[in-house]
Amino acid sequence: MAESGSAAGQTPPPARRPPRRVSWIWLVPAVAALAGLLLVLQVWLNAGPTATIYFQTAEGLEAGKTQVRYKEVTVGLVERVALNPERSGVVVTIRVDKDASNLLRDGTVFWVVRPRLTLSGVSGLGTLLSGSYIGLDPIGSKDKAGERPGRKTEFVGLEVPPEVAQDRAGKRYTLIASDLGSLDVGSPVYYRRIAVGQVVGYHLAKDGQGVEVQVFIDAPNDAYVNDGTRFWNASGVDFSVDARGLQMRSQSLVSVFVGGVAFETSAEHSRIAAAANASFELFPSEEAARAQPDGLPLPIRMRFDQSVRGLVVGAPIDAYGVTIGKVDAINLDFDSDTKQFYTVVSATLYPERLGGQTYSEVKEFAGPDAQHPSGKLLSALVARGTRAQLRIGNLLTGQLYVAMVEFPNAKPVTFKMEDRPFIPTVPNNLDQLQQQLNSILAKLDKVPFDEIGTELSGALRGASRLVKRMDVQLAPELQALLRQANRSLAAVGGLLAPEADLPASTDNTLRELGRAARSLRELSDYLQTHPDALLRGRKPDPAVRR
Known part of the structure; x- marks a missing residue:
């Protein structure tokens, strides 16, 4: 009974519940989360690199819309547009496709393609409909030094598109x-x-x-x-x-x-x-x-005591028809001895313009050092009469040039070789003409025009008196002579009239002369046929047969 009582007082052990089973409904969000994670991972793995470009303005650029193109192929997109810290420009962040990531390297240039009108033409008209985009031009596989360019993510954009692509041959x-x-x-x-x-x-x-x-x-x-x-x-x-x-x-x-x-x-x-x-x-x-190569220059100076109006800097210096130099400067100076102004023309000669063979021949005569000539050649030329002269190069504009000409009769001068030696000059043709005109005027000034005028006036008065005398005395006589001449001509006309005796007599005389000529012609023909008639006489006429 005790055992039964103790057994009755004990609490029975709790019954075990069956384990909970996970509901299949949770599998759906798990699979979705895993797919999203894989998608994010795939996007992250396939996403290309980003780069930063600095422009002066963001005109036409919009994040998420503006494309990056290379050879009209879209290779990226603008992700962000913002001001730089100094607020002097904009910072544009782009993302480039993974397969185009090798375009981001040292030497690549970026610019914004917009409609542009320049002297060379119109460009970017397609952006009027599609909108602006960023163009890029990558450098080749090797740079100028022959090395492969490294990767780069920061660039300074161009404000003007490059005229020539870097891969252009x-x-x-x-x-x-x-x-x-x-x-x-x-x-x-x-x-x-x-x-x-x-x-x-x-x-x-x-x-x-x-x-x-x-x-x-x-x-x-x-x-x-x-x-x-x-x-x-x-x-x-x-x-x-x-x-x-x-x-x-x-x-x-x-x-x-x-x-x-x-x-x-x-x-x-x-x-x-x-x-x-x-x-x-x-x-x-x-x-x-x-033109011939200039070669080593030879600076010279020239002094002109006449006007140099028409001579400008750059005017040619001519020698025997060949341009051997040009004018460098034209300055005005004062001669304290003569108290007159004169012009100093600085010029540069290029002896090599004479030609290679000519220059090689005169080079030895001028001195072995071409940069510091001895002046022997110039001294000889000046001694032979070589002078500088201003001449008219264009009659329409009046432009002058300097001619190096040899004047055998020129006055001898002393030549001194310097760093910029003086070449003697002579007056130009206009000055010579002016001097000749002045000489003619001086000679004309010596002519006694007053005395000549007085004598000419007396001669004219004498001529007037002679004309009056001829009008009073000779005129009536001349009129009588003319009347007599008219009567004589009338008489001659009467003799020559057709009804006068002289023409009729003349006509008869001419007819008789004609008959005499025919008789002489017949006699000549007969003698030519019968030359013995001169000795024997004329033969009797042959009898007429009946």
Whole structure:
């Protein structure tokens, strides 16, 4: 009973519940979360790199809409547009597609493509409908040094699109000129009047004394540029007047309005093409480009005691028809001895313009050091009468030039060789003509015009008296003589009238002369047939047969 009581007092153990089962409904959000995570991971893995571009303005740029294009293929998108910390520009963040990530490297340039109107043409018209976009131009697989460019994520954008793509076949060259003239970016470059390139940029030289113009020559035409190539400014229209008349030259109608550059290669130089970025001089005209090389300069001075009106800086110096120099400066000076002003013209001669053979011959005579000539040649020329003279180069404009001419009868002068020696001068033709006119006027001034006038007046009075005498005395006699002459002519007319005796007698006489002539002709014919009739007489006439 006790066991049964104790058993009755014990609490029975709790019954075990069956384990809970996870509901299949939770599998749906788990799969969705996993798919989203995989999608995010895939997007993150497939997303391209980002880059930062600095522009001066955000005109036409909009985050999430503006595209990044290369060769009209979309390769990225603008993610963010904001001001830079200095508020002097904007910072544009772009994301580039993964397969185009190799475009972000050192040397790549970015710019905003907008509608632009320039002298060289119109660009970006397609953006009027599609909106602005960012264009890019990557550098090649190797830079100028031949090394592979490294990756880069920060760039400074261009405000103006580049004129030439970096992968365009051809070469760039630098032209050095004294001024830009009418050239501009996009101006064409001509070779034999064919456009083979264009101007891609320009800037002042480092010393500020000139302009450096960058041109691009397309391949394969860049092979024509070598060490003998000469470039010149072919802008506008070139007018010239010479012995052949008025001539007008222009490369093309485009170069008249937007300017242009032309070049020519001499066949005497090597045919090896010039290296990229080589420098050449840009001559102001075709005539200057075709001229002989200047070589070492020889500075000189000239003193003119007459007016130099019409002579300008840059005027040519001519010797035997060859331009050997130019005028550098024209200054006025005062002679304290004569108390008169005179003009000092500074110029530069280039002996090498005489030609290679001539220069080599006179070089030995001038001295072995071309930079410091001995003056022996100039002394000999001056001693032979070589002088500088101002002459008229253009009758229409009155422009003057300096001619180096030999005057055998010139007065001897003393020549002294200096750093800038004085070349003796002679008056020009106009001054000589003026001196001759002054001499003629001086001689005319010595003529006694008053005495000549008095004598001429007396001669005229005598002539007047003679005319009056002839009118009083000779006029009646002349009238009587004329009346007698009229009567004589009337008598002659009566003799020659058709009904007068003289014409009838003359007519009869002429008829008798005609018959006598016929008789003589018959006698001549008979004697020619019977010459013995002169000795035997005329033969009797033959009997008439019946």
